[in-house]
Amino acid sequence: xxxxxxxxxxxxSVLLRGEPERIAAxxxxxxxxxxxxxxxxxIVGAGFYGAAMGWWRDPQQALFTALKFPxxxxxxxxxxxxxxxxxxxxxxxxxxxxxxxxAILTSFVIAAAILGxxxxxxxFLIWNxxxxxxxxxxxxxYNFIKLTQVAxxxxxxxxxxxxxxxxxxxLGGCRAVARRVLFAWLAGNLFLGSQLSWIxxxxxxxxxxxxxxxxxxxxxxxxxxxxxxxxxxxLQ
Amino acid sequence: xxxxxxxPPIPPQVxxxxxPVMPVSGSRSLGDDPSExxxxxxxxxxxxxxxxxxxxxxxxxxxxxxxRLIAAMLFVSVVCSLIYGVVAGTFSGGMQLWAAPVKIAxxxxxxALICLPSLYIFxxxxxxxxxLVEVSGLLAGLLMLMTTxxxxxxxxxxxxxxxxxxxxxxxxxxxxxxxxATCFGLRFLEAGFSHSNARSLAGFRTWVVIFxxxxxxxxxxxxxxxxxxxxxxxxxxxxxxxxxxxxxxxPDEASKSESR
Numbered sequence: 001x002x003x004x005x006x007x008x009x010x011x012x013s014v015l016l017r018g019e020p021e022r023i024a025a026x027x028x029x030x031x032x033x034x035x036x037x038x039x040x041x042x043i044v045g046a047g048f049y050g051a052a053m054g055w056w057r058d059p060q061q062a063l064f065t066a067l068k069f070p071x072x073x074x075x076x077x078x079x080x081x082x083x084x085x086x087x088x089x090x091x092x093x094x095x096x097x098x099x100x101x102x103a104i105l106t107s108f109v110i111a112a113a114i115l116g117x118x119x120x121x122x123x124f125l126i127w128n129x130x131x132x133x134x135x136x137x138x139x140x141x142y143n144f145i146k147l148t149q150v151a152x153x154x155x156x157x158x159x160x161x162x163x164x165x166x167x168x169x170x171l172g173g174c175r176a177v178a179r180r181v182l183f184a185w186l187a188g189n190l191f192l193g194s195q196l197s198w199i200x201x202x203x204x205x206x207x208x209x210x211x212x213x214x215x216x217x218x219x220x221x222x223x224x225x226x227x228x229x230x231x232x233x234x235l236q
Numbered sequence: 237x238x239x240x241x242x243x244p245p246i247p248p249q250v251x252x253x254x255x256p257v258m259p260v261s262g263s264r265s266l267g268d269d270p271s272e273x274x275x276x277x278x279x280x281x282x283x284x285x286x287x288x289x290x291x292x293x294x295x296x297x298x299x300x301x302x303x304r305l306i307a308a309m310l311f312v313s314v315v316c317s318l319i320y321g322v323v324a325g326t327f328s329g330g331m332q333l334w335a336a337p338v339k340i341a342x343x344x345x346x347x348a349l350i351c352l353p354s355l356y357i358f359x360x361x362x363x364x365x366x367x368l369v370e371v372s373g374l375l376a377g378l379l380m381l382m383t384t385x386x387x388x389x390x391x392x393x394x395x396x397x398x399x400x401x402x403x404x405x406x407x408x409x410x411x412x413x414x415x416x417a418t419c420f421g422l423r424f425l426e427a428g429f430s431h432s433n434a435r436s437l438a439g440f441r442t443w444v445v446i447f448x449x450x451x452x453x454x455x456x457x458x459x460x461x462x463x464x465x466x467x468x469x470x471x472x473x474x475x476x477x478x479x480x481x482x483x484x485x486x487p488d489e490a491s492k493s494e495s496r
Contacts, residue, residue, distance in 0.1 A: 083388030089288045192392050222400045
Protein backbone atom coordinates (compact mmCIF):
# COMPACT_ATOMS: atom_id res chain seq x y z
CA UNK A 1 0.00 0.00 0.00
CA UNK A 2 1.41 3.38 -0.93
CA UNK A 3 2.20 5.91 1.70
CA UNK A 4 -0.50 8.22 0.42
CA UNK A 5 -3.19 5.55 0.51
CA UNK A 6 -2.70 5.10 4.22
CA UNK A 7 -3.72 8.65 5.02
CA UNK A 8 -6.15 8.58 7.93
CA UNK A 9 -6.37 9.96 11.45
CA UNK A 10 -5.03 6.56 12.56
CA UNK A 11 -1.60 7.57 11.30
CA UNK A 12 -1.27 9.70 14.43
CA SER A 13 -0.80 6.46 16.37
CA VAL A 14 2.02 5.55 13.97
CA LEU A 15 3.64 8.90 14.74
CA LEU A 16 3.27 8.34 18.47
CA ARG A 17 4.74 4.85 18.24
CA GLY A 18 7.58 6.34 16.27
CA GLU A 19 7.88 3.99 13.30
CA PRO A 20 10.73 5.74 11.51
CA GLU A 21 10.43 3.81 8.24
CA ARG A 22 6.79 4.69 7.66
CA ILE A 23 7.23 8.24 8.90
CA ALA A 24 10.28 8.69 6.65
CA ALA A 25 8.20 7.51 3.69
CA UNK A 26 5.46 10.00 4.57
CA UNK A 27 7.83 12.92 4.88
CA UNK A 28 9.41 11.97 1.55
CA UNK A 29 6.13 12.34 -0.30
CA UNK A 30 4.38 15.68 -0.37
CA UNK A 31 0.66 15.39 0.30
CA UNK A 32 -1.62 18.38 0.82
CA UNK A 33 -4.13 16.12 2.59
CA UNK A 34 -1.53 14.89 5.05
CA UNK A 35 -0.35 18.46 5.67
CA UNK A 36 -3.97 19.47 6.32
CA UNK A 37 -4.41 16.53 8.70
CA UNK A 38 -1.27 17.50 10.62
CA UNK A 39 -2.34 21.14 10.86
CA UNK A 40 -5.76 20.04 12.12
CA UNK A 41 -4.15 17.83 14.79
CA UNK A 42 -2.00 20.76 15.91
CA ILE A 43 -4.99 23.14 16.01
CA VAL A 44 -7.20 20.65 17.87
CA GLY A 45 -4.58 19.18 20.22
CA ALA A 46 -2.82 22.38 21.20
CA GLY A 47 -6.13 24.28 21.04
CA PHE A 48 -7.87 22.03 23.58
CA TYR A 49 -4.86 22.18 25.86
CA GLY A 50 -4.77 25.97 25.54
CA ALA A 51 -8.48 26.14 26.37
CA ALA A 52 -7.91 24.11 29.53
CA MET A 53 -5.03 26.39 30.43
CA GLY A 54 -6.96 29.65 30.02
CA TRP A 55 -10.20 28.38 31.52
CA TRP A 56 -8.98 28.99 35.06
CA ARG A 57 -9.00 32.75 34.48
CA ASP A 58 -12.15 33.09 32.36
CA PRO A 59 -14.02 31.29 29.52
CA GLN A 60 -13.00 34.11 27.20
CA GLN A 61 -9.36 33.62 28.18
CA ALA A 62 -9.86 29.91 27.37
CA LEU A 63 -10.96 30.85 23.86
CA PHE A 64 -8.01 33.22 23.38
CA THR A 65 -5.45 30.70 24.62
CA ALA A 66 -7.03 27.98 22.48
CA LEU A 67 -6.34 30.18 19.45
CA LYS A 68 -2.90 31.35 20.51
CA PHE A 69 -1.34 28.04 21.49
CA PRO A 70 -1.58 26.39 18.03
CA UNK A 71 -0.69 29.75 16.47
CA UNK A 72 2.72 29.71 18.18
CA UNK A 73 3.47 26.22 16.84
CA UNK A 74 2.37 27.02 13.30
CA UNK A 75 4.12 30.41 13.18
CA UNK A 76 7.36 28.95 14.53
CA UNK A 77 7.29 26.14 11.97
CA UNK A 78 6.54 28.53 9.11
CA UNK A 79 8.96 31.31 10.05
CA UNK A 80 11.89 28.94 10.61
CA UNK A 81 11.11 26.62 7.68
CA UNK A 82 13.60 28.20 5.29
CA UNK A 83 16.38 28.45 7.87
CA UNK A 84 15.88 24.84 9.02
CA UNK A 85 15.89 23.62 5.41
CA UNK A 86 19.22 25.40 4.83
CA UNK A 87 20.80 24.17 8.05
CA UNK A 88 20.06 20.48 7.39
CA UNK A 89 22.30 20.08 4.30
CA UNK A 90 24.94 22.38 5.77
CA UNK A 91 25.15 20.13 8.83
CA UNK A 92 25.33 16.95 6.77
CA UNK A 93 21.74 15.85 6.19
CA UNK A 94 20.88 16.29 2.54
CA UNK A 95 17.09 16.39 2.57
CA UNK A 96 14.86 18.69 0.52
CA UNK A 97 12.91 21.66 1.92
CA UNK A 98 9.59 19.81 1.96
CA UNK A 99 11.04 16.89 3.87
CA UNK A 100 12.66 19.06 6.54
CA UNK A 101 9.41 21.01 6.94
CA UNK A 102 7.38 17.79 7.16
CA ALA A 103 9.79 16.30 9.70
CA ILE A 104 9.56 19.31 11.99
CA LEU A 105 5.80 19.51 11.61
CA THR A 106 5.61 15.81 12.47
CA SER A 107 7.37 16.40 15.79
CA PHE A 108 4.93 19.22 16.55
CA VAL A 109 2.01 16.94 15.62
CA ILE A 110 3.23 14.37 18.17
CA ALA A 111 3.59 17.06 20.82
CA ALA A 112 0.14 18.49 20.00
CA ALA A 113 -1.47 15.03 20.14
CA ILE A 114 0.05 14.47 23.59
CA LEU A 115 -1.10 17.90 24.74
CA GLY A 116 -4.59 17.19 23.40
CA UNK A 117 -4.67 13.93 25.30
CA UNK A 118 -3.66 15.71 28.50
CA UNK A 119 -6.19 18.52 28.08
CA UNK A 120 -9.06 16.68 29.89
CA UNK A 121 -6.70 16.04 32.80
CA UNK A 122 -5.70 19.67 32.85
CA UNK A 123 -9.36 20.75 32.66
CA PHE A 124 -10.14 18.46 35.59
CA LEU A 125 -7.27 19.96 37.56
CA ILE A 126 -8.51 23.49 36.82
CA TRP A 127 -12.08 22.52 37.72
CA ASN A 128 -10.88 21.33 41.11
CA UNK A 129 -8.75 24.40 41.77
CA UNK A 130 -10.11 27.39 43.70
CA UNK A 131 -11.21 30.14 41.29
CA UNK A 132 -8.61 32.63 40.21
CA UNK A 133 -9.65 36.00 41.60
CA UNK A 134 -7.95 38.93 43.20
CA UNK A 135 -10.13 38.47 46.31
CA UNK A 136 -8.68 35.06 47.05
CA UNK A 137 -4.99 35.11 46.37
CA UNK A 138 -3.86 31.50 45.90
CA UNK A 139 -0.14 31.60 45.36
CA UNK A 140 0.43 27.91 46.04
CA UNK A 141 -2.40 26.85 43.73
CA TYR A 142 -1.10 29.15 41.02
CA ASN A 143 2.40 27.73 41.35
CA PHE A 144 1.11 24.16 41.35
CA ILE A 145 -0.91 24.70 38.18
CA LYS A 146 1.96 26.51 36.53
CA LEU A 147 4.40 23.70 37.34
CA THR A 148 1.93 21.07 36.12
CA GLN A 149 1.62 22.95 32.82
CA VAL A 150 5.40 23.10 32.50
CA ALA A 151 5.71 19.36 33.21
CA UNK A 152 3.06 18.38 30.63
CA UNK A 153 4.42 20.72 27.95
CA UNK A 154 7.98 19.53 28.62
CA UNK A 155 6.89 15.89 28.35
CA UNK A 156 5.12 16.57 25.04
CA UNK A 157 8.09 18.53 23.68
CA UNK A 158 10.68 15.94 24.72
CA UNK A 159 8.64 13.08 23.23
CA UNK A 160 8.19 14.97 19.95
CA UNK A 161 11.92 15.60 19.74
CA UNK A 162 12.90 12.02 20.61
CA UNK A 163 10.71 10.88 17.71
CA UNK A 164 12.25 13.55 15.49
CA UNK A 165 15.75 12.32 16.40
CA UNK A 166 14.75 8.77 15.45
CA UNK A 167 13.38 10.05 12.15
CA UNK A 168 16.50 12.10 11.40
CA UNK A 169 18.73 9.12 12.23
CA UNK A 170 16.72 7.06 9.78
CA LEU A 171 16.88 9.75 7.08
CA GLY A 172 20.58 10.42 7.55
CA GLY A 173 21.76 6.96 8.50
CA CYS A 174 24.03 8.53 11.10
CA ARG A 175 23.15 9.42 14.67
CA ALA A 176 25.82 12.10 15.03
CA VAL A 177 24.48 14.04 12.03
CA ALA A 178 20.91 13.59 13.28
CA ARG A 179 21.89 15.00 16.69
CA ARG A 180 23.64 17.96 15.09
CA VAL A 181 20.66 18.81 12.91
CA LEU A 182 18.19 18.33 15.75
CA PHE A 183 20.22 20.60 18.00
CA ALA A 184 20.36 23.35 15.35
CA TRP A 185 16.62 23.08 14.65
CA LEU A 186 15.80 23.06 18.35
CA ALA A 187 17.94 26.13 19.00
CA GLY A 188 16.23 28.09 16.23
CA ASN A 189 12.72 26.96 17.13
CA LEU A 190 13.19 27.63 20.86
CA PHE A 191 14.69 31.04 20.16
CA LEU A 192 11.78 32.15 17.99
CA GLY A 193 9.10 30.21 19.91
CA SER A 194 10.04 31.96 23.17
CA GLN A 195 9.67 35.37 21.58
CA LEU A 196 6.35 34.47 19.93
CA SER A 197 5.06 33.24 23.30
CA TRP A 198 6.16 36.54 24.79
CA ILE A 199 4.29 38.54 22.13
CA UNK A 200 1.15 36.41 22.40
CA UNK A 201 0.97 36.45 26.23
CA UNK A 202 -1.12 36.00 28.44
CA UNK A 203 -1.91 32.28 28.43
CA UNK A 204 -2.99 31.54 31.98
CA UNK A 205 -3.96 35.13 32.75
CA UNK A 206 -3.78 37.14 35.92
CA UNK A 207 -6.60 38.04 38.33
CA UNK A 208 -5.41 41.63 38.56
CA UNK A 209 -5.31 42.18 34.79
CA UNK A 210 -8.18 42.20 32.28
CA UNK A 211 -8.83 39.29 29.91
CA UNK A 212 -7.36 40.24 26.54
CA UNK A 213 -5.91 38.60 23.44
CA UNK A 214 -2.70 40.69 23.53
CA UNK A 215 -1.33 42.72 26.39
CA UNK A 216 -1.03 46.43 25.58
CA UNK A 217 2.75 45.96 25.96
CA UNK A 218 2.90 42.93 23.63
CA UNK A 219 5.36 44.57 21.27
CA UNK A 220 7.38 46.39 23.93
CA UNK A 221 10.62 44.63 24.74
CA UNK A 222 11.39 41.02 24.13
CA UNK A 223 11.55 37.77 26.07
CA UNK A 224 15.34 37.79 26.40
CA UNK A 225 15.49 41.40 27.57
CA UNK A 226 12.97 40.50 30.25
CA UNK A 227 14.99 37.49 31.40
CA UNK A 228 18.14 39.62 31.39
CA UNK A 229 16.53 42.36 33.51
CA UNK A 230 15.10 39.75 35.91
CA UNK A 231 18.57 38.27 36.34
CA UNK A 232 20.04 41.72 36.98
CA UNK A 233 17.40 42.44 39.61
CA UNK A 234 18.09 39.10 41.24
CA LEU A 235 21.82 39.79 41.40
CA GLN A 236 21.31 43.29 42.81
CA UNK B 237 22.35 -39.04 -7.73
CA UNK B 238 20.12 -36.06 -7.78
CA UNK B 239 20.38 -33.77 -4.86
CA UNK B 240 17.06 -33.94 -3.06
CA UNK B 241 17.77 -30.90 -0.97
CA UNK B 242 19.15 -28.39 -3.35
CA UNK B 243 20.53 -25.25 -1.87
CA PRO B 244 17.88 -22.61 -2.37
CA PRO B 245 18.92 -19.85 -4.71
CA ILE B 246 20.35 -16.89 -2.92
CA PRO B 247 17.85 -14.07 -3.20
CA PRO B 248 19.19 -10.96 -4.86
CA GLN B 249 20.58 -8.70 -2.22
CA VAL B 250 18.59 -5.57 -1.70
CA UNK B 251 21.04 -2.82 -1.06
CA UNK B 252 19.99 -0.40 1.64
CA UNK B 253 19.19 3.06 0.30
CA UNK B 254 22.15 5.38 0.32
CA UNK B 255 21.67 7.67 3.28
CA PRO B 256 21.54 11.31 2.30
CA VAL B 257 24.55 12.22 4.40
CA MET B 258 26.91 14.70 2.81
CA PRO B 259 30.33 13.22 2.00
CA VAL B 260 33.24 14.45 4.07
CA SER B 261 34.96 17.17 2.11
CA GLY B 262 38.45 16.39 0.98
CA SER B 263 38.23 12.59 1.06
CA ARG B 264 37.88 12.34 -2.75
CA SER B 265 39.24 14.30 -5.67
CA LEU B 266 37.00 16.99 -7.08
CA GLY B 267 34.98 15.77 -10.04
CA ASP B 268 35.16 12.06 -9.10
CA ASP B 269 31.43 12.14 -8.56
CA PRO B 270 29.74 12.66 -11.98
CA SER B 271 27.11 14.92 -10.36
CA GLU B 272 29.89 17.41 -9.54
CA UNK B 273 30.65 17.78 -13.25
CA UNK B 274 27.14 18.93 -14.12
CA UNK B 275 27.24 22.60 -15.04
CA UNK B 276 25.41 25.17 -12.91
CA UNK B 277 23.10 26.93 -15.38
CA UNK B 278 21.32 29.51 -13.22
CA UNK B 279 21.15 31.22 -9.83
CA UNK B 280 18.56 28.84 -8.37
CA UNK B 281 20.78 25.86 -9.14
CA UNK B 282 23.74 27.80 -7.73
CA UNK B 283 21.94 28.33 -4.41
CA UNK B 284 20.84 24.70 -4.31
CA UNK B 285 24.37 23.54 -5.13
CA UNK B 286 26.14 25.62 -2.51
CA UNK B 287 23.81 24.28 0.18
CA UNK B 288 23.76 20.63 -0.88
CA UNK B 289 26.76 20.06 -3.17
CA UNK B 290 29.47 22.58 -2.26
CA UNK B 291 32.05 20.37 -4.06
CA UNK B 292 30.12 20.87 -7.29
CA UNK B 293 30.49 24.65 -6.95
CA UNK B 294 34.21 24.31 -6.17
CA UNK B 295 34.68 22.04 -9.18
CA UNK B 296 32.76 24.36 -11.51
CA UNK B 297 34.87 27.32 -10.39
CA UNK B 298 37.90 25.55 -11.89
CA UNK B 299 36.28 25.09 -15.27
CA UNK B 300 36.50 27.51 -18.20
CA UNK B 301 33.67 30.04 -18.11
CA UNK B 302 33.58 30.21 -14.30
CA UNK B 303 33.05 33.96 -14.66
CA ARG B 304 29.33 33.45 -15.29
CA LEU B 305 28.98 31.41 -12.13
CA ILE B 306 30.86 34.03 -10.13
CA ALA B 307 28.63 36.77 -11.55
CA ALA B 308 25.54 34.73 -10.65
CA MET B 309 26.77 34.19 -7.10
CA LEU B 310 27.53 37.88 -6.67
CA PHE B 311 24.09 38.75 -8.04
CA VAL B 312 22.44 36.45 -5.48
CA SER B 313 24.59 37.95 -2.70
CA VAL B 314 23.51 41.49 -3.61
CA VAL B 315 19.81 40.58 -3.87
CA CYS B 316 19.83 38.61 -0.61
CA SER B 317 21.71 41.31 1.30
CA LEU B 318 19.27 43.93 -0.01
CA ILE B 319 16.31 41.83 1.20
CA TYR B 320 17.93 41.28 4.60
CA GLY B 321 18.72 45.00 4.71
CA VAL B 322 15.04 45.88 4.26
CA VAL B 323 14.23 43.61 7.22
CA ALA B 324 16.94 45.31 9.28
CA GLY B 325 15.59 48.70 8.20
CA THR B 326 12.09 47.93 9.53
CA PHE B 327 13.48 48.45 13.04
CA SER B 328 13.62 52.21 12.49
CA GLY B 329 11.48 52.53 9.35
CA GLY B 330 11.44 55.72 7.26
CA MET B 331 14.68 56.44 5.47
CA GLN B 332 16.32 53.32 6.90
CA LEU B 333 14.07 51.14 4.75
CA TRP B 334 16.28 52.02 1.79
CA ALA B 335 19.44 53.17 3.56
CA ALA B 336 19.96 49.92 5.53
CA PRO B 337 19.78 47.60 2.47
CA VAL B 338 22.06 49.88 0.47
CA LYS B 339 24.60 50.02 3.31
CA ILE B 340 24.50 46.28 4.03
CA ALA B 341 24.88 45.28 0.38
CA UNK B 342 27.55 47.90 -0.30
CA UNK B 343 29.39 47.15 2.94
CA UNK B 344 29.53 43.46 2.17
CA UNK B 345 30.76 43.96 -1.38
CA UNK B 346 33.34 46.56 -0.37
CA UNK B 347 34.61 44.31 2.45
CA ALA B 348 35.00 41.43 -0.01
CA LEU B 349 36.75 43.66 -2.54
CA ILE B 350 39.15 45.03 0.07
CA CYS B 351 39.99 41.53 1.31
CA LEU B 352 40.28 39.77 -2.05
CA PRO B 353 43.93 40.71 -2.79
CA SER B 354 45.11 39.58 0.66
CA LEU B 355 43.17 36.33 0.30
CA TYR B 356 44.95 35.61 -2.98
CA ILE B 357 48.34 36.45 -1.46
CA PHE B 358 47.74 34.25 1.59
CA UNK B 359 46.53 31.44 -0.67
CA UNK B 360 49.73 31.63 -2.74
CA UNK B 361 51.91 31.81 0.38
CA UNK B 362 50.20 28.67 1.66
CA UNK B 363 51.14 26.82 -1.50
CA UNK B 364 47.70 26.89 -3.09
CA UNK B 365 47.52 26.41 -6.85
CA UNK B 366 44.26 28.38 -7.10
CA UNK B 367 44.14 31.11 -9.74
CA LEU B 368 42.80 34.57 -8.97
CA VAL B 369 39.51 33.79 -10.71
CA GLU B 370 39.07 30.69 -8.55
CA VAL B 371 39.87 32.60 -5.36
CA SER B 372 37.36 35.27 -6.43
CA GLY B 373 34.81 32.53 -7.04
CA LEU B 374 35.36 31.01 -3.61
CA LEU B 375 34.93 34.43 -2.04
CA ALA B 376 31.74 34.97 -4.08
CA GLY B 377 30.57 31.56 -2.82
CA LEU B 378 31.23 32.66 0.76
CA LEU B 379 29.14 35.78 0.20
CA MET B 380 26.31 33.86 -1.44
CA LEU B 381 26.11 31.21 1.26
CA MET B 382 26.31 33.84 3.97
CA THR B 383 23.57 36.07 2.53
CA THR B 384 21.33 33.12 1.65
CA UNK B 385 21.51 32.00 5.26
CA UNK B 386 20.73 35.54 6.37
CA UNK B 387 17.50 35.29 4.37
CA UNK B 388 16.68 32.23 6.46
CA UNK B 389 17.18 34.33 9.59
CA UNK B 390 15.16 37.24 8.20
CA UNK B 391 11.71 36.20 9.57
CA UNK B 392 13.17 35.86 13.08
CA UNK B 393 14.96 39.20 12.76
CA UNK B 394 11.73 40.86 11.59
CA UNK B 395 9.70 39.52 14.54
CA UNK B 396 12.29 40.87 16.98
CA UNK B 397 12.49 44.19 15.09
CA UNK B 398 8.78 44.71 15.65
CA UNK B 399 8.84 43.88 19.34
CA UNK B 400 11.85 45.60 20.81
CA UNK B 401 12.96 49.20 21.17
CA UNK B 402 16.51 48.43 22.18
CA UNK B 403 19.13 49.19 19.57
CA UNK B 404 21.76 47.26 21.54
CA UNK B 405 19.60 44.13 21.51
CA UNK B 406 18.84 44.32 17.83
CA UNK B 407 22.46 45.05 17.01
CA UNK B 408 23.58 42.02 19.02
CA UNK B 409 20.96 39.83 17.38
CA UNK B 410 21.99 40.87 13.86
CA UNK B 411 25.64 40.29 14.75
CA UNK B 412 24.86 36.79 16.03
CA UNK B 413 22.98 35.96 12.81
CA UNK B 414 25.81 37.44 10.72
CA UNK B 415 28.39 35.47 12.71
CA UNK B 416 26.57 32.13 12.26
CA ALA B 417 26.11 32.77 8.52
CA THR B 418 29.77 33.81 8.17
CA CYS B 419 30.95 30.62 9.93
CA PHE B 420 29.17 28.50 7.32
CA GLY B 421 30.52 30.71 4.53
CA LEU B 422 34.08 30.38 5.84
CA ARG B 423 33.66 26.63 6.05
CA PHE B 424 32.89 26.61 2.33
CA LEU B 425 35.94 28.77 1.65
CA GLU B 426 38.16 26.46 3.69
CA ALA B 427 36.81 23.43 1.81
CA GLY B 428 37.69 25.21 -1.43
CA PHE B 429 41.24 25.85 -0.26
CA SER B 430 41.72 22.31 0.96
CA HIS B 431 41.24 21.20 -2.67
CA SER B 432 43.81 23.63 -4.07
CA ASN B 433 46.92 21.76 -2.89
CA ALA B 434 47.53 24.28 -0.12
CA ARG B 435 50.34 23.09 2.17
CA SER B 436 49.17 25.15 5.13
CA LEU B 437 45.96 26.82 6.20
CA ALA B 438 47.73 29.24 8.58
CA GLY B 439 47.59 32.06 6.03
CA PHE B 440 43.94 31.37 5.36
CA ARG B 441 43.17 31.54 9.09
CA THR B 442 45.00 34.85 9.38
CA TRP B 443 42.92 36.14 6.49
CA VAL B 444 39.72 35.05 8.26
CA VAL B 445 40.62 37.31 11.19
CA ILE B 446 41.31 40.18 8.79
CA PHE B 447 38.01 39.64 6.96
CA UNK B 448 36.02 39.57 10.22
CA UNK B 449 37.70 42.77 11.42
CA UNK B 450 37.05 44.54 8.11
CA UNK B 451 33.39 43.48 8.04
CA UNK B 452 32.86 44.55 11.66
CA UNK B 453 34.55 47.90 11.08
CA UNK B 454 32.35 48.37 8.02
CA UNK B 455 29.26 48.29 10.27
CA UNK B 456 30.70 51.29 12.13
CA UNK B 457 32.04 53.09 9.07
CA UNK B 458 28.59 52.96 7.44
CA UNK B 459 26.56 53.65 10.61
CA UNK B 460 23.73 54.03 11.30
CA UNK B 461 22.44 50.78 9.82
CA UNK B 462 19.75 50.10 12.43
CA UNK B 463 19.19 53.47 14.10
CA UNK B 464 18.63 56.84 12.49
CA UNK B 465 20.82 59.89 11.93
CA UNK B 466 20.68 63.28 10.27
CA UNK B 467 23.33 62.32 7.74
CA UNK B 468 23.51 59.25 5.51
CA UNK B 469 27.11 58.53 6.60
CA UNK B 470 28.77 59.34 9.96
CA UNK B 471 30.68 62.57 10.41
CA UNK B 472 32.88 61.15 13.18
CA UNK B 473 35.49 58.38 12.74
CA UNK B 474 35.36 55.56 15.28
CA UNK B 475 36.75 52.10 15.87
CA UNK B 476 33.94 49.53 16.04
CA UNK B 477 34.73 48.48 19.62
CA UNK B 478 34.52 52.10 20.77
CA UNK B 479 31.22 52.52 18.92
CA UNK B 480 29.72 49.40 20.46
CA UNK B 481 30.97 50.47 23.88
CA UNK B 482 29.20 53.82 23.46
CA UNK B 483 25.98 52.08 22.42
CA UNK B 484 26.06 49.75 25.42
CA UNK B 485 26.99 52.52 27.89
CA UNK B 486 24.02 54.65 26.91
CA PRO B 487 21.17 52.20 26.24
CA ASP B 488 18.53 54.87 26.79
CA GLU B 489 20.10 57.18 24.26
CA ALA B 490 20.53 54.31 21.86
CA SER B 491 16.86 53.81 21.23
CA LYS B 492 15.69 53.76 17.63
CA SER B 493 14.67 57.42 17.75
CA GLU B 494 18.18 58.58 18.50
CA SER B 495 20.93 59.17 16.03
CA ARG B 496 23.15 56.12 16.30
